[in-house]
Amino acid sequence: MGWITYMSNTTRQDLRSRLQARSDIVSSVVILVLIAVCGVVFAWLLVPPIVPLGAQPVAPKDKCASTGQSSGSAAAQPLKVSDASGPTATLNLFVGRGGNDQTRQSAPLTIQKGKICPGGTLAASIGDLVRSDGQILPTNQVTAWGRVDSTGTHVTIWVHVNPRYGRVSGFGSYSGIASLVDSHALGANVPVDVHVLYPDIGLVLIFGFVAAFGGFTWAWLVHDLRKEPDAQTPESDPNQFFWRNLILRIAVLLAAAIPVVNAQVLANPDWTGELTQYIALATLAGAAALALTPTFRALALPPNLRRSPRPPRPGSVPVLPDTH
Numbered sequence: 001m002g003w004i005t006y007m008s009n010t011t012r013q014d015l016r017s018r019l020q021a022r023s024d025i026v027s028s029v030v031i032l033v034l035i036a037v038c039g040v041v042f043a044w045l046l047v048p049p050i051v052p053l054g055a056q057p058v059a060p061k062d063k064c065a066s067t068g069q070s071s072g073s074a075a076a077q078p079l080k081v082s083d084a085s086g087p088t089a090t091l092n093l094f095v096g097r098g099g100n101d102q103t104r105q106s107a108p109l110t111i112q113k114g115k116i117c118p119g120g121t122l123a124a125s126i127g128d129l130v131r132s133d134g135q136i137l138p139t140n141q142v143t144a145w146g147r148v149d150s151t152g153t154h155v156t157i158w159v160h161v162n163p164r165y166g167r168v169s170g171f172g173s174y175s176g177i178a179s180l181v182d183s184h185a186l187g188a189n190v191p192v193d194v195h196v197l198y199p200d201i202g203l204v205l206i207f208g209f210v211a212a213f214g215g216f217t218w219a220w221l222v223h224d225l226r227k228e229p230d231a232q233t234p235e236s237d238p239n240q241f242f243w244r245n246l247i248l249r250i251a252v253l254l255a256a257a258i259p260v261v262n263a264q265v266l267a268n269p270d271w272t273g274e275l276t277q278y279i280a281l282a283t284l285a286g287a288a289a290l291a292l293t294p295t296f297r298a299l300a301l302p303p304n305l306r307r308s309p310r311p312p313r314p315g316s317v318p319v320l321p322d323t324h
Helices: 002-021 023-045 201-226 242-266 275-300
Strands: 079-081 091-095 102-105 109-112 121-126 142-148 154-161 172-181 185-196
Touching (some): 023 201, 201 242
Antiparallel strands (some): 079 109, 121 142
């Protein structure tokens, strides 16, 4: 029984010494486990399903009854409304990551040479909303109309969009032009940009952390291959410091992945989640980690780092150094 206890203690101590000798590998395994757990929780369990939702966008029904012009042949001619111009001419609609529908209006546009029924609604149409790759937002997911002000001298163009009505449309930026097609007024051309934000930010973050960890691992391997094996003693081997290695990896991943994800995805409403964009994200995050690792390693594991000798345990036999 005592022999079994002795062998068990010996095996446990041997395993502990082996793990302590390569605390860098242990800390890397811990980081991978944390990334996997966070990926399951934040990129899968806590993300709401991306499914169709909401009602179809529909324009109001209260149309203009008359133009308010005098009778005659001129009354049958639709009035001209000025087009949107200037730096704020484009009407931007941002559909959040939850996919809820959005409605926005343009700046007031002047009615030229006449007035239209105050407070009335004018029919309008919106051309194909096209993404940079040619994908078109379905016509039943967007509608437009014009609204006359209380004086009958200005018109605002309204646009209502729901990119998840019926089916989930692709993410990114769609561009088109809305204009009046009413019998009372024409014109009022307004550029429209619909930005459908990418919903699964958790997946992007996890992917960025994995890419950054790949860059860190490459930099670590290159450093280990270049170091001299006789230049370190067991007390000064940086691979034995578990907490320093763990903090080093966390710092590199946060410093490399988060700024890249912020610049490429969070600050970019036109992110579509295509394969080429993920490849670019992995390249930038991995390169950032590759560049940050030497500096962070020098701070966390300086060359003069030494482990304090532990006092011998009571009853233990001291081990004499090998002089051969």
